[in-house]
Amino acid sequence: MSSLTGKSLNPVMNRRSVIASAAGLGAMSILAGCSSNGGDSGSASGDASFKIGTIGPLTGANASYGKSVTQAVELGCKDFSTKELPLVSKAEDDQADGEKAVNAFNTLLDWGMQALVGPTTTGASVAVAAECGNDPETFMITPSASSEDVTKGKDCVFQVCFTDPNQGVNAAKFLAEKYANEKFVLFYNSGDAYSSGIADSFKAQAAKSKLEIVDEETFKDDSATSFTNQLTKAKQAGATMIFAPIYYTPASVLLKNAKDMGYDVKMMGCDGMDGILGVEGFDTSLAEGLLLMTPFSADDEKNADFVNAYKDKYGDTPDQFAADAYDGVHAVVEALKEAGLGVDADPTEVAEKLPEAMLKITVDGLTGKLSWNDKGQVQKDPTAYVITDGKYVQA
Amino acid sequence: MKFLKDKQTRHDFVTYAMCLVAFAIVFFMQSNHMIPRMIAGQLVPITAYIVMAISLNLVVGIAGDLSLGHAGFMSVGAYTGIVTAVALESVVPSDPIRLAISIVVGAIAAAILGFLIGIPVLRLSGDYLAIVTLAFGEIIKEIVTCLIVGVDSRGLHVIFNITGNSTIDDLHLLEDGTAIIKGAQGASGVSTYSTFLAGAILVMVALVIVLNLVRSRTGRAIMAVRDNKIAAESVGISVTEYRMIAFVVSAALAGAAGALFGGNFSQLSATKFDFNTSILILVFVVLGGLGNMRGSVIAAALLTVLPELLRQFSDYRMLIYAIVLILVMIFTNNPQLKAFFGRVKDRFTSKKEVAADAQ
Incomplete structure (x- = not known):
């Protein structure tokens, strides 16, 4: 136990090292502020934008999925912004953990999020979906969480991907x-x-x-x-x-x-x-x-615009997570139009009216023709690909 | 107020008062919607982590046994708590009562497991004990991953899925049944029922139990065993018995905290209660001070909120969290700072004494 009582630790700590470490900390926070990608982003500036939040693991073992989703949401918000309906997005990290995802979700609500395109992983999505279903409700569409538990019993929760x-x-x-x-x-x-x-x-x-x-x-x-x-x-x-x-x-x-x-x-x-x-x-x-x-192939001709835009901006080829997230933003925009909601819609109003609109719309997206049933599950055709010469070829 | 003359008792009552005041402030702010959602959503986890820190401090700080598997007891409490709460849904419609029952059941289950694990584990001490508790924590995690539990009108159904081939369908639930724990997917899609009020009460109960235990005859015996095993044995104190008391009480409180925690999330998988969580709680304890319950409460509350407050640093968040942790550890252990705070304290107390003398 002696190792824990702290007495064996005898740090050499003088005034200079205290100041140096404090200064280092300050310098780092400035750096962090500069390269922060979790901040607001989108084509429209100013307050009058529809706020779309997204959640995914940006650090940790599953970071690549979270990056795909949050980047595609950002790109989607830029592409689908119109004069009448400017969009702005914000991403929060959840490390693929339910507890942290709920924290991220609450942080986004404090920011003023009106609709959520996320979370990325299944466990996190089930935890956040329960919060979305609680009063006051929040509209949620997850790009990539595939368990049936995500949408079960919640009117305002939808999926872009197939269920498991x-x-x-x-x-x-x-x-x-x-x-x-x-x-x-x-x-x-x-x-x-x-x-x-x-x-x-x-x-x-x-x-x-x-x-x-x-x-x-x-x-x-x-x-x-x-x-x-x-x-x-x-x-x-x-x-x-x-x-x-x-x-x-x-x-x-x-x-x-x-x-x-x-x-x-x-x-x-x-x-x-x-x-x-x-x-x-x-x-x-x-x-x-x-x-x-x-449901998605980056080699497909019809997806070339999206793939190139994504490559230009982030340097990676988009995967199916990115495509689903992009379609998620697309669906939110279509549903907003269907429901006749504008940028200043209240989050509870969005949660109330969008689910109805979601059942009516058909989105011609990257991952096929998407429509939704009243369980919140997506209807689209599955496609099988075979990898030939390093490319996806429809099987 | 004669009993307040005793220094230790006074110290304990300051701790109670501090917690009560903090809870009162939070309740006031909550009812006036002054708390941002980010903090409001964390209130229940914070209380659960506080109880975890208090309970681990009993083992690590008071009994002097370094346990690295404390999250295992939390998971046992969480899962038994969730199963109890869901199974009783039709019988006991009231959420608070179900929560109370599930906390009690979670505590009992964890206590029984603590006792069983304690038999082999408490034969060891020091580093060996640390490694074995770590192993038990992992074993509990693996066992929970194998559980498939469902409930329907015929009762509770449990499959222990050791081969990994069974699914929820193998429970053969009736139409009205619900699957509660789905193996690796964990408890997923259950409704939440934990409240901050329950958490606040649990923290107070845990504090009262642990502080009273520490100040009692049993507590003194536990500390005697910690400080000098041979001397304690020579005056007739049963070493195993007192270490076991500390271990089981601690496990029970961890189980209660787990049940509270489990009821706050709609999704809970066994991987949540891995080695990292055990270490996180140990960090609360070490940072708050070994044997110092008040410190544990403060450390647990602050360190749970800290990563969320650092969200604005996005990618550098966990790096800054780690640096803050290192700095705090160094500062709290700095002999010069300790001496400084000691002088401040002395001045205050001597002033008070002077004032008391003048009267």
Whole structure:
């Protein structure tokens, strides 16, 4: 215990070092102020703008998803701003944590947010959705949180992406149609809501569609560095195709491991695998022939305007998170027009009138033709892509 | 007011008064809508973290056992609390009563677990104990990840999903049933029921329990064991018994705090209660001062709000948070500053004494 009582610590602290550290702190806050990207941004200046908030993990392990979403919201607010309806956005960090997401949400409300396009991750979205449903209500549309719990029982909460069960069912149907003779191994992250959610519904639909699942392998976030054990078992079970509803970082490891083992196996993923070609240090040739089900392709001609604008501004190729977030802003704008609300609409008024308008509109967005049902879930066609020569080609 | 003559008692009552005044101010501001939403949304978590800090201070500061798995007890309390609250939804419609029941159940569950874990753990001491509590914290987290719990009109259904192959459908819930805990997804989509009033009461209860325990015969025995185990044993104090008392009381309070915390969020996964949370609470305790309950309360409240107040620094937020933490740690341990505050205190007390003498 002596190490904790502080007596063994005897810091050399004189007046000069105190002043130096205080000065350093001051200097840093000035620097931070300069490069701050969490501040107001948008084409319109002045107070008379419709305030759209967004939340995502901007620091921590999932930062790339949060960056995609918040950047696309910012871009969307710029692109969809009109004279009658200028938009302004603000992003807050939640580190993919429910508690911090609620804090971020409250901070945005203090700022005067009128509608929320976020949060990015599922757990955070469920926590924030509950706050949105509380009186006074707030309108929320999440670009990328795919659990059914997000929208369940809340009138003012909507989704841009497919729900997890929806994705699992669609994937199983697709595989039953095109790859009915393969022997499947289901490979997922049992510690992750997204991954296990899709895996559960895939299993249920696979039984109905008579897909042959010969093996099931799982991993957790803290063991996502090597999958050789799981692959060896899958190989022994005679699996010829992996269905892996996992995010792209572990997927890149999985592909690498399979290649190193000399295990020739086909693989299919869901929208979380979108972005695998951008993983640093990943040999993209390994991803050749990889199937994935995602509503957005940056290589598609019709999305070129958005992709180029995004690349110019942020230097990255937008992924499906960005596309969904952009469509989220699009949907809010369309719904505002439908409901006849202007820039000075009260947040409670927005939460009251937009849900009705959302059921009426159809958004011709980047991720297809989007419409919503009264549960807040999106209706759009799933598309499967296969990676050929480092590009997404419709399968 | 004769009992206030005792210095320790006076110190304790100042702590109670301080908390009551703080709560009164917050209530006043809340009813007048003077608190920004950012702080208002954090009131319940703050009270939960305060109770966590008080309870951990009992183990680390008073009993002298460094525990690194305290968030594990919090998660046990949170999950049993949520299950209790949801299961009783139809029987007990009143939210406050359900919250009270869930806090009690959470505390009991965590206490039982604390006792069971305490049997092997308290045979160790020092660094070994720290590592083993850390391991138990992780084990609790993994076990909670395996739980699938649902409730319907037939009662409560639990699957212990050790293979990772079961889903909510395996519970075979009836139409009216709800899934409460969904394995890795955690407790998701449950309604919230915690209130700041409940949190404030819980903080006061925790303070009264811990401060009275510390000032009692048992508390003195616990501190004797901490200060010199052999000497304590030689005068007939059972070392294991008193360490166990501190450990179990602490676990129970952590469970109560967890139940309060769990009721404040609609989504709660086991990963929330990982090693980082345990360390965060230990930081509250160390910063507030080992064995100093008043310090724990202040440190927990300030350090919970601090990261949110630093939001304007966006990307540099956590960096600045860390630097502030380092500076505060250095300052509070600076012998010159300590001596300075000591002199200020002396001057005040001597003035008072002079005034008292003059009368």
